[in-house]
Amino acid sequence: MTNNGAAQATAAAGSTGTVGDMRERLIDHWFPCADVDAAVGTTAGSGRSEKALFTWFASRPIAQARAAVLATLAPAEDGAKDLIRAAVRHGDRAALEDLSARIRNAYPAGRPVVLDIFSGRGIIPLEAARLGVTAVGTDLSPVATLGGRLLADYPMRDWSDEPPLPFKPAGDAARKVLFGEDEPRLVVDVRTVLAEVEQRVADAVAGFYPKAANGRFPWAYLWAVTIPCDNCRRHFPLVGNMRLQFPSGRDGDLGQSLLLIADGDRWRSEVIDGAPTQEPTFSAAAGRKGKSARCLFCGHVHSLDSVKGKGFAGQYDDALLAVGEENEGLGKTFRVPRRDEIDAAARVDLATLPPVGNMPAVPDEPIPAGNQDTIRASGYGYRTYGDLMNPRQTLLFAETTRAIRAVHAGLLAAGASTDYAAALAGYVAATMQRRLRMSTRGAKLRAFGGNATRKGTWVQVHDIFADESKVSFQFDYLESGPGTGPGTWDSVTGSGLQALKKVIAESPNAEPGRFRRASAVALPFRDGTVDAVVCDPPYYNMIDYGDASDLFYVWLKRCLADVMPDLFAGVGVQDKTDEIIVKRGNAPGEHRTREFYEQMLGRAFAEAKRVLRADGHLVVVFGHSDPDAWLRLLGALRDAGFVVTSSWPSRTETSNTGVASIKVTVTIGCRVAAPQRPIATVAQVDREVTSAVKAAVRQWDADGLALTDQLMAAYGPAMEVYGGYSEVLSPGGEEAGLDRYLTLARAAVRDATALKLDQLPLETFDAPTRFAVFWQRLYGRTDVPKGEARFLAQADNLRLEELRGALLTESKGGFKLRLDAPDAVSDRSSHFEVARAMAKAWDNGGTEAVAGVLATADRQANDAHLWAIVAEIVRQLPTSDPVAKALTAVQRNAGTIGTMIEYVAAAAAADSEARAQPTLFGEDLA
The missing domain is CATH 3.40.50 (Rossmann fold)
Structure with missing residues (x-):
């Protein structure tokens, strides 16, 4: 695969696009x-x-x-x-x-x-x-810079001279089976400090998480935000999904659902077997967009704006709905919370927490304005990053930061080097960061299953970044506990350790990378x-990037401000002055x-x-x-x-x-670029770009590069030619824009394929038809992502907005070429639209109806381009396709249709003239 055509074209023009002996x-x-x-x-x-x-x-x-x-x-x-x-x-x-x-x-x-x-x-x-x-x-972000060090700096260093850790090693039979005995020193020690932090946190918060009857911490707690009803003034919970889990396939297991019961001025939750028997209290009404809240007591409906307003007015409260346990033989099950569990959660008093270093234990950094789309809870009245969790969740993370700082201090006291203590603290902080993804008011219960075979049934905590980079929010959310299970500390450590071991194993001769926080413009x-x-x-x-990762930053700096002051000693949230x-x-x-x-x-x-x-x-x-x-x-x-x-x-x-x-x-x-480049004319550069791209296409074809990929690869040779000149001027002296040559590059790829329809070159057809034919050759009837559709339209100087509806239909899967009849045809319609109308007309009225379409579109019986398009559509579709069947019949009856066009046109004209004549009761005879 080569771009030699571009290089030759540039050399032929006497231009050197790059400097020196490259x-x-x-x-x-x-x-x-x-x-x-x-x-x-x-x-x-x-x-x-x-x-x-x-x-x-x-x-x-x-x-x-x-x-x-x-x-x-x-x-x-x-x-x-x-x-x-x-x-x-x-x-x-x-x-x-x-x-x-x-x-x-x-x-x-x-x-x-x-x-x-x-x-x-x-x-x-x-x-x-x-x-x-x-x-x-x-990287501008200190959070990202930490990630780079953990991935490509610390794993490549030799830590063999570090003294033993002052903590009990985390080793057992299960670990040996999973990881083996010959682990790198870094992996062994990271596992040890992770276990140390986990135990310290569990000890610190145990009084706020009563254990279940089996002697273990529950793995999950389902919460809901409550609001006062505008009508009856009673508080009710906002729950969007009543399903807790699907049937597992075990005998007698019907799955579990939530039931909310109004009892006087109070309500309570119950966990029932089977499918939900109650509609959610926060959902979209049937046939309507946008969610609303329905009072559990009086049925009054509150709009989403009304619900949001209550948040800004400080009227939200949190209520515990259900508790998730792990039980031998039964797996994960849910039950109603006990009184002591409700009371334990209510005892959390964040105001009494001592500071972490020189910062409050609870992040009080305000969420910057304009972040409703990224930090979605800020659109519901939550103003600080500490508000994104309920008090007990916040306590758990505050104690985690305290434990990380204490472990780091213990490492230094035991003689560990500053770098090694920082590395180990960094990996533990990264584990906390990964747990944050499943520990705010955006972490919802996710139940899978319910299919015909009842296989693969399980429950998970949904990642708050499910939408790639937006911190989700919802009123019914899941809190993971200090024990084992989805979203817990235990669940995120295993995959992290495996990843670290893999990175080390696959980097035997690596040099440690060097990572600094810096602006790309300085x-x-x-x-x-x-x-x-x-x-x-x-x-x-x-x-x-910055706004989405500020949730991580405010917690990481509480752990690492003294450990990595070059990254986390700042005030407030991350600086976004230079964020590009x-x-x-x-x-x-x-x-x-x-x-x-x-x-x-x-x-x-x-x-x-x-x-x-x-x-x-x-x-x-x-x-x-x-x-x-x-x-x-x-x-x-x-x-x-x-x-x-x-x-x-x-x-x-x-x-x-x-x-x-x-x-x-x-x-x-x-x-x-070369320091002194010549000036060229548009005509000259147009020729060179077209020549360079077509030369490259020949090599790409030989190398097997797909046509769709060639359309994007064409930017390379086009930009090399274009960049070889300091200016590209039109006859009027205006400079030709970059977009001209992006479009020309894609058109050159299409033209280089030498598509012909019944010996007629594709470039002789109208632009929408060229687009449709090329689309059908590339993609057929499949859905095409918006980006690819937009770029393909550029090759014919078309805008996707112009094609939507006329030639393309849009769905969640992307865009698809329309082969159904257009809304109407005229003498301005493209050949492709007229051909589609002909197919529909054949099904509705045969030869006369098709002739009517041609007459309305002002097409002649011998229009070679139109009949070439008809043949092209038939060739590209399966013979069983209704459009292909209709157009095949049209082809067979082309002669009859041609003789009828003048008759149909004349009849239509006579009818139009008759309708225009005054009638007995018309105004002209009144």
Whole structure:
């Protein structure tokens, strides 16, 4: 796979788009697209296990990060390609070792320096560190910076000289079976401190969590917020789901549900066997959007605005509904809370908690304005991060922070180095952070099952980040206890330890990564000291990284302010002055606008250019469903002085998370632009871009790159030509915009496929028809994500909004091509719309009805383009499809239909004239 066509076109024009004697790398000509696509769906390539160490957003799959780093650093040798394929697909250690040696030998200064200026949780630096090169990560968020250290710094260090821990080792038969005896020192010690913190917290809160009859802590407590009724003034609970669990399939097990009983001026909850017998008190009415609350006593309905108003007025209270236990032979069951359990929870008095260091034990940091979309509880009257939990949940986390600080102090007192004590405290704090995901008013009970075979029935705690990066909120929520079960400390430690062990095992020759908190627009590095910047920039308006992670920050700084003062010694929440996103919401004075995003991204890339060596590479991994975001990204790269030399699509997102709204991310290779580039005319650059893309398509076809991926890969050769000039001017002297060449690149891919319909070139058809034909060839009748649909429309200078309804239908699954009849046809209708109308007309009235459609659309019987479209639709559809059947019949009767057009048109004209004549009772004869 190569972009040689683009390079040749640029050279032919006498333009050098990049400076100096550039060191060729594989990313300039080749990328393992198919291997990334195959790997991201596997355990080894998805990055899910690494994610278990630390929570961050928009997680980049390991396979794509590895491919980006390897292709950026590897010399442009064919022998390196198979090694990269093996490393990406299978994590082949021998291949990685061979590549590591090749890479280090390719750089005259020795080990190359790789920098990620938006490092997040550190996946890209991790892959660089595994090669034994100098890997550096910076991120504006201290939370993300901690994640990078835990993933790609501490696991790569040798801790063998550290003294023994002062705590009882966490070792038992079950651990040996699960992990074996030969564990790395770091894994053993992390397990020990995790167990120490767990025991200390359990001892501290035991009086507020009475044990069940089996002598164990319950695993869960189901709560609901209550409000006073506007009509009868009695308090009632807001419950959105009455189901507790589905039948397990065991004899006599009918599942469990919640029942709310009004008793005078009070109410109580009961747990019943079987399906729910009662409607929720907080739900959407049948046939209506938006939820409302129905009083349990008098049935009065409260609008959502009314319910929210009660929160802002301080009228919410928490009530315990049910308790979840683990019982031998029965699994997890629910029961009504005992009186002592209700009283124990009510005894929590947060006002008496001593401070943690120099901070209040309960986070009193206000949730910034305009965060209703990200911190959703703030839209219901909860004002601080401490308000996001009920008092007992807050107590549990306050005691956890206190235990982490005490364990850290004990490590230092026992002689542990400052770095090792910080590392161990960091892993414990990360475990607390992961538990936070299932421990606020947004953590709901999740019951699975109820299918025909009654298999796979279980209950879980729903992650508060179920919507990727938004802190959920709901009125009926689950509290996990200090024992075992979903959402508990015990449940999150196992996966974290396994992830840590995996990272260490797969990094035998790694150099520790270096992570610093820093703004991308003010990098703390000298000029010309970095060989490659490989980064994954913020996704425009998709994720509010800082606001979403402030929940973590306010708790982490209570644990780690003295441990990692470079990250957590700040006041308030995280500083977002330089955060490069487009902020959602309508906060007054919000500075993170589209203009800010573009300006700051340009400044960040300019900083990357400053720290890069003259022959260095900038590689950007990016994905977004909005072409405007792409324009801003590519514009920022150009403004910063880079030339895009390649772009390589990978279908990564849904394989990794299952919920992301984009399916394709693109790895974009860039080089520093030449200092003096010529000026060119639009006509000249149009020709060169078209030639370069078509040359690249020939190689992509040979390499098996899918046509849909070629459409996005075309940006590389197009931008390399475009970036070879300082200006591209129209005959009138105006500068041609970047968007012109993105559209031209995609059109060139389509034209390079030389699609013909009955020997008629596709470009001779009207734009909507070209779009529809290309869509049908690419996607058939499948649903297509919004981003791909929008980009495809660009190839014909069409807007998705114009196509919605006319040519496309939209659903939750995406967009689908319409083959049913349009609402109407006219002489302005596209050929594709007329063909669809012909199919419907055949079913309704045969030849005469079809002739009527042609007459109305002012089409002639010998319209070759129209009949070519009819034939194309038939070819692309199964013979059993109703539209295919109808149009096949139309084709067979084409001669008859043609002879009828003039008759039908004349009859319609006569009828129209007759209707226009005055009648006996018309006004003209009155």
